[in-house]
Amino acid sequence: MRAxxxxxxxxxxxxxxxxxxxxxxxxxISGEVADYQASALLMAIVLNGMTPRETTDLTLAxxxxxxxxxxxxxVDLAVDKHSSGxxxxxxxxxxxxxxxxxxxxxxxxxxxxxxxSGGTLDKLESIPGYRCDLTTEEFxxxxxxxxxxxxxxxxxxxxxxxxxxxxxxxxxxxxxxPLIASSIMCKKLAAGAQAILLDVKTxxxxxxxxxxxxxxxxxxxxxxxxxxxRKVVALLSDMNQPLGNAVGNSLEVVEAIETLQDNGPQxxxxxxxxxxxxxxxxxxxxxxxxxxxTMAEKSIADGxxxxxxxxxxxxxxxxxxxxxxxxxxxxxxxVEVVKSPRxxxxxxxxxxxxxxxxxxxxxxxxxxxxxxxxxxGFLIHRKVGDQVEKGGPLFTIHANSKETLASAREAVLSAHxxxxxxxxxxxxxxx
Numbered sequence: 353m354r355a356x357x358x359x360x361x362x363x364x365x366x367x368x369x370x371x372x373x374x375x376x377x378x379x380x381i382s383g384e385v386a387d388y389q390a391s392a393l394l395m396a397i398v399l400n401g402m403t404p405r406e407t408t409d410l411t412l413a414x415x416x417x418x419x420x421x422x423x424x425x426x427v428d429l430a431v432d433k434h435s436s437g438x439x440x441x442x443x444x445x446x447x448x449x450x451x452x453x454x455x456x457x458x459x460x461x462x463x464x465x466x467x468x469s470g471g472t473l474d475k476l477e478s479i480p481g482y483r484c485d486l487t488t489e490e491f492x493x494x495x496x497x498x499x500x501x502x503x504x505x506x507x508x509x510x511x512x513x514x515x516x517x518x519x520x521x522x523x524x525x526x527x528x529x530p531l532i533a534s535s536i537m538c539k540k541l542a543a544g545a546q547a548i549l550l551d552v553k554t555x556x557x558x559x560x561x562x563x564x565x566x567x568x569x570x571x572x573x574x575x576x577x578x579x580x581x582r583k584v585v586a587l588l589s590d591m592n593q594p595l596g597n598a599v600g601n602s603l604e605v606v607e608a609i610e611t612l613q614d615n616g617p618q619x620x621x622x623x624x625x626x627x628x629x630x631x632x633x634x635x636x637x638x639x640x641x642x643x644x645x646t647m648a649e650k651s652i653a654d655g656x657x658x659x660x661x662x663x664x665x666x667x668x669x670x671x672x673x674x675x676x677x678x679x680x681x682x683x684x685x686x687v688e689v690v691k692s693p694r695x696x697x698x699x700x701x702x703x704x705x706x707x708x709x710x711x712x713x714x715x716x717x718x719x720x721x722x723x724x725x726x727x728x729g730f731l732i733h734r735k736v737g738d739q740v741e742k743g744g745p746l747f748t749i750h751a752n753s754k755e756t757l758a759s760a761r762e763a764v765l766s767a768h769x770x771x772x773x774x775x776x777x778x779x780x781x782x783x
Contacts, residue, residue, distance in 0.1 A: 355385045355393075362396040370409045377413040377512045387519060394516065394525040402530035408576050410530065414538035417512035421488060421544035426496045427457045431635040432545035433627065434536050436569065437469035439557040439707035440594035440732070443624055444472050444502060445608035446616075449660035450628040452500040453651035454644075456635040459491060459501035461509070461543050463517070469559070469707060470604065470716060473504050478602035478681065478726035482670035500664045510542040527559060533572040540577075547583040547634040550574075551627055554782065555592035557703020563588065563782055585630055588782040589623065593701040593736050596620030600715040600729015600750060602681040609678055612658040619735065623780050625649060682727040684750035686757050690765065695742040698734050700769035706730060709763040713749075713756050728752055730764060737777035740770070 353375045362368060376393065379385040402410065423430040431451075435441050448458050462472035473484045484504040486494065494501045505514060513535050520526050520535075540548050550573055553559070554566035570586035577584030596617045598607040610616040611624065629644035638644035651657040666672050674680045710716055714725030731748040734740055747764055751757035 355379060355389045359389060359392045359396060362393060362400060365400045367403055368406055368409075373406065373409045374413045377410070377417055380515065381417050381512050390516065391519055391523045391525070394520060394523060394528075394531065397530055398525045398528040401528075404572065404575055407530040407534055407572060408579050411534040411538045411541070411576050412580065414510050414512040414516070414534060415541040418508045418510055418542065419488065419506075420542055421491075421506075421509060423459070423492065423495070423544035426492050429546055429635055430544050431456060431458055431547045431549070431631055432460055432540050432543060433458075433549040433551065433631060434540060435551040436532065436536065436553050436566075437559060438553040438591040438595060439469065439703040439710075440596050440599045440604065440620075441470065441553070441591070442472075442475060442596065442598070442604035442608045442620075443551065443627060445475065445605060445661070446611050446620075446624045446657075447627050447631070448500055448502055449612060449664065450624060450648050450651050450657045451631045451635070451637075452664075453656040453660045454628075454632055454637055454647045456632055456637045457495055457499040458631070458635075459495040459543070461491075461503055461505045461539060463505065464717075470599070470601070470710070472502070474716075474724050474726070475601045475604050476502065476670075477724075478605055479665055479670040479674050482665060483668045486668065494667050498663050498667050500660055500667075502664060503668065505539060510538045513538050529560075529565070529569050529572055532559060533569055533576060537573050537576045537580075541580055541582070545582065548577055548585075549627060549631045549634055550584065550586040552586050552588050553591035554588055555590050555703065556700075557594065557707055558591035566782075583634060585634060587627065587630065590778050590780055590782065591703055592778055593703050594706055594732050595623060597731050597733065598729065599706055599710050599732065600713070601724065601726040603729045603731065603750065606678040606681060609658070609661065609675060612652060612661055613655075614652050619780060626781060684727045684752050686749070686751045686754065688749045688751075688757060688761070689745050690747050690749060690761055691743050692734075692740045692746040692768075693742070693765070694770055695740060696770040696772055697775045698736050698738045698740055698768060699771040699775045700767070701732060701734070701736055702767035702769070705767035706732065706764055709760045709767075712763070713751050713760050725752060728756075730760070732764075734768075735777065737775050739774075
């Protein structure tokens with residue numbers, strides 16, 4: 353069997369066999385298949401797609417490329433969540449403490465920023481000392497002792513995905529339902545999840561821009577999970593405008609802290625409560641969504657969710673004083689409030705434009721080797737449907753250079769589209 357024959361077969365729109373997929377993945381991990389050959393296959397998949405059977409085979413091949421974590425000796429039921437990425441999506445930072453405070457142990461392995469979509473690890477690393485490199489044994493020990501873990505993907509779990517993920521980011525092969533579905537699900541299967549909540553974003557600031565694309569991705573991932581014997585629920589949520597107000601690493605951590613203290617943006621709070629409720633039902637801690645939502649709301653009201661976040665940060669070496677006093681986070685050199693150039697109703701806050709502008713500021717990566725500036729980003733003050741007065745605050749820029757500030761101001765102003773007539777608010781969830 354030769355890698356070039358497998359690449360050619362997919363180039364010619366033929367279906368790959370299980371044996372061919374397993375051979376390619378094993379050879380890629382061993383170094384027998386070069387990066388340029390893997391990139392060629394990735395592009396062929398982007399152009400020609402994969403069948404559901406191929407996608408499942410690819411997922412399992414990547415999951416089995418390293419160790420498969422068994423959490424049965426640590427928790428009675430391992431529940432995981434994943435967001436398909438977006439702008440201002442700091443959901444894990446609030447949802448994990450909420451569900452853990454409700455008695456559902458939750459351990460999650462997250463990723464770094466990919467293009468305009470921010471990464472959970474980059475956000476957490478704005479807390480000095482926070483470790484994102486826990487070993488498998490540390491992961492299991494902390495999950496058992498503390499009931500909450502949020503770390504990076506272990507090197508011995510789904511290593512094929514880690515290598516492919518890095519290639520996709522720099523070869524224009526991110527946008528592919530089979531590749532996105534297999535990348536997400538292989539990590540969940542390898543990390544020992546028995547039940548999985550998928551938050552699939554759709555809209556201008558999501559990888560799946562249309563509801564139909566998001567539904568296809570959700571269906572594919574649910575199918576993979578069921579074929580692998582897991583319980584999976586997918587939510588289709590809106591990403592036409594940023595989620596919450598904050599876009600940028602430390603700014604998003606602060607907003608998550610404020611939300612856990614019942615002082616965050618209403619849309620972000622509502623999103624977190626809905627996701628948490630589904631996880632509590634999946635984890636058999638609540639009979640139905642109504643009971644689960646009440647539990648989630650109580651964890652915020654009584655302070656136990658915020659306390660769980662403190663436990664998480666302290667357990668992973670983070671400086672807890674930053675959580676207790678968010679004013680300690682580094683402040684960007686230039687902070688500018690941009691006022692609305694006109695009055696009317698907001699018809700659009702183009703999430704992708706905001707996300708790309710955040711990358712220009714330094715909050716994300718244009719290349720995988722780029723450093724991240726944790727202090728920069730935006731606070732978006734208005735939502736679609738809001739009535740805005742001319743001269744009222746529209747958004748705030750946090751920048752560390754005058755050049756990037758000017759560029760960001762122009763870009764984010766263009767992301768705001770106005771209407772003379774009232775505009776309907778966007779839903780948080782579609783189905």
